[in-house]
Amino acid sequence: MELSVLLPFIVNVIVGGLILGFVYAIIALGYTMVYGVLQLINFAHSEVFITGAVVGFEIFRILQDSPMNGYLKLLLALMSAMVVSGLLNVLIERLAYRPLRGAPRLVPLITAIGVSLILQDVLRFLEGLQGRFDLTYTLPAGFGNKFCAAEGSSCAPLGNFLRSVGVDVQLKDVILVVVALVSLTVLNYVVNRTRLGKAIRAVSQDRVTAGLMGIDSNRMISATFLIGGALGGVSGVLFGIKFGTVNAYSGFDPGIIAFTAAVLGGIGSIPGAVLGGLLLGVIQNLIGVMNIFGDLLGIDNLGTIDASYSKIGPFIVLVLILIFKPTGLLGKSNVEKV
Amino acid sequence: MKKTALSLSVLAALALGTASAQTTIKIATISPLSGGQSNLGTQIRNGAQLAVNEYAPQFKKLGFNLQLVPYDDQADPATGTAAARKIAADNQILAVVGTLNSGVAIPASAALAPSNLVMISPANTANQVTDRGLANMNRIVARDDSQGPAGANFIMDNLKAKKVYVLNDKTAYGEGLAAEVEKALKAKGVTISGSEGTEEKSDFSSIVAKIKLTRPDAIYFGGIYNQIGVFIKQLRGAGITTPVVGGDGLDSSELPTIVGKAGANNIYYTTVAAPLEALPAAKTFAASFQKTFNNPAQGFGAFGYDAATVTLKGLLEAIRANGNKAPTRKMVQDTIRKGTYKGLLSGEVSFNSVGDRKAATLYVMNIKDGKAVLETSLPVKPPKN
Numbered sequence: 266m267e268l269s270v271l272l273p274f275i276v277n278v279i280v281g282g283l284i285l286g287f288v289y290a291i292i293a294l295g296y297t298m299v300y301g302v303l304q305l306i307n308f309a310h311s312e313v314f315i316t317g318a319v320v321g322f323e324i325f326r327i328l329q330d331s332p333m334n335g336y337l338k339l340l341l342a343l344m345s346a347m348v349v350s351g352l353l354n355v356l357i358e359r360l361a362y363r364p365l366r367g368a369p370r371l372v373p374l375i376t377a378i379g380v381s382l383i384l385q386d387v388l389r390f391l392e393g394l395q396g397r398f399d400l401t402y403t404l405p406a407g408f409g410n411k412f413c414a415a416e417g418s419s420c421a422p423l424g425n426f427l428r429s430v431g432v433d434v435q436l437k438d439v440i441l442v443v444v445a446l447v448s449l450t451v452l453n454y455v456v457n458r459t460r461l462g463k464a465i466r467a468v469s470q471d472r473v474t475a476g477l478m479g480i481d482s483n484r485m486i487s488a489t490f491l492i493g494g495a496l497g498g499v500s501g502v503l504f505g506i507k508f509g510t511v512n513a514y515s516g517f518d519p520g521i522i523a524f525t526a527a528v529l530g531g532i533g534s535i536p537g538a539v540l541g542g543l544l545l546g547v548i549q550n551l552i553g554v555m556n557i558f559g560d561l562l563g564i565d566n567l568g569t570i571d572a573s574y575s576k577i578g579p580f581i582v583l584v585l586i587l588i589f590k591p592t593g594l595l596g597k598s599n600v601e602k603v
Numbered sequence: 604m605k606k607t608a609l610s611l612s613v614l615a616a617l618a619l620g621t622a623s624a625q626t627t628i629k630i631a632t633i634s635p636l637s638g639g640q641s642n643l644g645t646q647i648r649n650g651a652q653l654a655v656n657e658y659a660p661q662f663k664k665l666g667f668n669l670q671l672v673p674y675d676d677q678a679d680p681a682t683g684t685a686a687a688r689k690i691a692a693d694n695q696i697l698a699v700v701g702t703l704n705s706g707v708a709i710p711a712s713a714a715l716a717p718s719n720l721v722m723i724s725p726a727n728t729a730n731q732v733t734d735r736g737l738a739n740m741n742r743i744v745a746r747d748d749s750q751g752p753a754g755a756n757f758i759m760d761n762l763k764a765k766k767v768y769v770l771n772d773k774t775a776y777g778e779g780l781a782a783e784v785e786k787a788l789k790a791k792g793v794t795i796s797g798s799e800g801t802e803e804k805s806d807f808s809s810i811v812a813k814i815k816l817t818r819p820d821a822i823y824f825g826g827i828y829n830q831i832g833v834f835i836k837q838l839r840g841a842g843i844t845t846p847v848v849g850g851d852g853l854d855s856s857e858l859p860t861i862v863g864k865a866g867a868n869n870i871y872y873t874t875v876a877a878p879l880e881a882l883p884a885a886k887t888f889a890a891s892f893q894k895t896f897n898n899p900a901q902g903f904g905a906f907g908y909d910a911a912t913v914t915l916k917g918l919l920e921a922i923r924a925n926g927n928k929a930p931t932r933k934m935v936q937d938t939i940r941k942g943t944y945k946g947l948l949s950g951e952v953s954f955n956s957v958g959d960r961k962a963a964t965l966y967v968m969n970i971k972d973g974k975a976v977l978e979t980s981l982p983v984k985p986p987k988n
């Protein structure tokens with residue numbers, strides 16, 4: 266195959282991986298923030314995120330026939346998902362983690378898994394009441410169109426650039442990246458520039474000392490769960506927009522990959538979670554198309570690595586990272602004080 | 604003295620019993636009449652009832668009172684097998700029409716086998732239903748292993764595809780189906796531009812990218828509608844309008860909903876349950892079904908009717924061969940396996956040595972703008988003829 270065909274293909278696969286990576290990145294932030302403050306892996310986060318996806322589905326479904334502007338519908342869906350997922354996450358912390366705060370680490374880990382299973386079935390039950398299982402997103406008209414429609418028509422500068430390198434993306438992909446970037450910027454601002462962020466950081470460094478300085482650590486932990494859950498809600502809606510269908514059980518795979526992304530970037534580190542998410546998205550997509558290169562280069566063994574292996578890729582990378590740089594790419598090592 | 608009186612009355616009762624057995628002949632149906640699949644199961648029962656209504660006068664002339672006794676299996680193997688045992692205990696029942704689910708047919712027919720009670724299936728497609736070689740198990744629909752080659756033939760002959768991308772869902776069903784299709788395509792010299800399995804349920808981006816690169820003329824996906832629906836949605840979203848072909852796993856009204864209005868086009872699947880418009884003789888059947896049950900007939904109603912018709916024609920044949928006396932179950936079983944039945948809604952029926960229909964039909968449906976319409980029908984033969 267000539268290079269003129271193959272090059273845009275590779276660029277497309279990488280761009281697709283980056284778009285997917287943004288979804289992973291925002292889910293990963295939910296894990297990393299909670300871990301940063303409580304050293305707890307909130308395994309129920311994948312269901313918090315799917316709850317956001319379900320809320321988004323319901324909003325798009327209810328507004329399906331309304332003449333409202335598509336972007337306004339999106340904004341409504343994002344806001345509702347953020348509120349529901351955020352409050353749900355606070356509730357989970359209050360009911361399932363706070364009573365166990367002094368317990369050995371394994372205990373909250375097990376409750377997290379329990380909460381995750383309960384939420385899956387609650388979601389399935391609620392949608393099942395209405396006779397639904399696979400929830401199909403009905404996006405506003407135009408979201409599924411190509412970002413830069415016909416050859417020769419005028420496009421935004423970004424569209425022209427993408428077309429010149431042979432990449433075609435849909436409008437919804439661009440929306441996804443923009444929403445992800447806005448959420449990241451807002452989060453960065455809240456954590457690094459506000460009093461609330463300062464208090465959260467203080468609690469994450471040393472809960473006891475922060476308490477002595479007059480910071481109500483329980484409130485800060487609730488705030489962390491609220492923010493993490495709201496990000497989960499955003500990523501749920503983005504996931505629904507990207508893949509078109511969700512059900513009560515579809516949170517598991519992206520959840521565990523996003524968790525991997527958080528560890529890969531260095532769990533507890535916000536830029537690390539983003540970097541990890543983007544890396545895993547690209548790695549996953551590249552492994553998924555590996556067999557094409559096997560065919561082209563005539564390497565038999567490569568030809569058998571098909572899309573069913575794409576999700577193993579991230580975990581192999583994780584193992585390598587944990588062997589060679591256990592703190593993750595951007596993580597700081599925890600110094601145990603005696 | 605007392606003893607003789609007792610034995611005499613027993614003898615008399617026995618004589619009466621045989622006398623009434625000669626006047627009443629029952630056939631039974633086993634199908635889900637309650638639960639999630641009762642819609643299809645009731646169709647089978649009603650179709651059989653219609654055939655019994657039609658043939659009752661002929662039996663009357665020969666001195667028999669013909670009756671249908673429906674049994675509910677709730678689509679559950681245990682319930683279906685219990686029903687089969689009850690049926691085997693009722694000496695007046697000479698044949699069984701059923702079931703809807705292969706999982707029920709397999710144990711139920713095994714339970715009926717020792718009493719030589721014949722079963723004619725209007726719906727079961729699993730290979731194992733007849734592969735066990737039971738003398739009493741027959742079916743009038745195509746087998747699962749004819750779906751693969753039929754799908755491959757459709758891709759070559761109707762879609763004229765030279766290059767096909769084959770996918771499967773990594774389950775026994777999907778992988779087996781895709782392997783059959785691939786084998787048949789390769790045998791005819793069609794290029795397989797890619798062949799892979801995926802358990803993925805939401806993210807098909809790398810597969811879509813590969814399909815875009817290799818530009819196949821058609822895509823075959825062995826799997827179930829909920830996964831394939833998402834795949835097609837993403838495929839169409841990427842601007843690829845290539846036809847997608849699958850097996851009866853796609854036979855669900857949910858599929859177009861998942862794919863969405865814009866993309867629910869150019870999707871084909873093979874299925875054994877014919878839409879009524881595909882059966883030319885079904886017009887009067889559909890009218891009398893509607894009149895009798897106040898409910899429109901569907902494909903499985905027509906196959907229930909055909910299965911019962913085969914049963915009743917076989918019964919009449921066995922009665923005639925037995926000098927117009929009620930035949931034994933074994934006679935009915937052997938007569939039905941040997942017979943050839945013409946003029947049915949779905950054409951001529953005759954069985955091979957294991958009970959598969961010698962010439963069955965698979966129907967290819969085409970989803971156009973979200974609605975499944977009949978594209979073509981393909982004759983298929985079981986492996987052993």
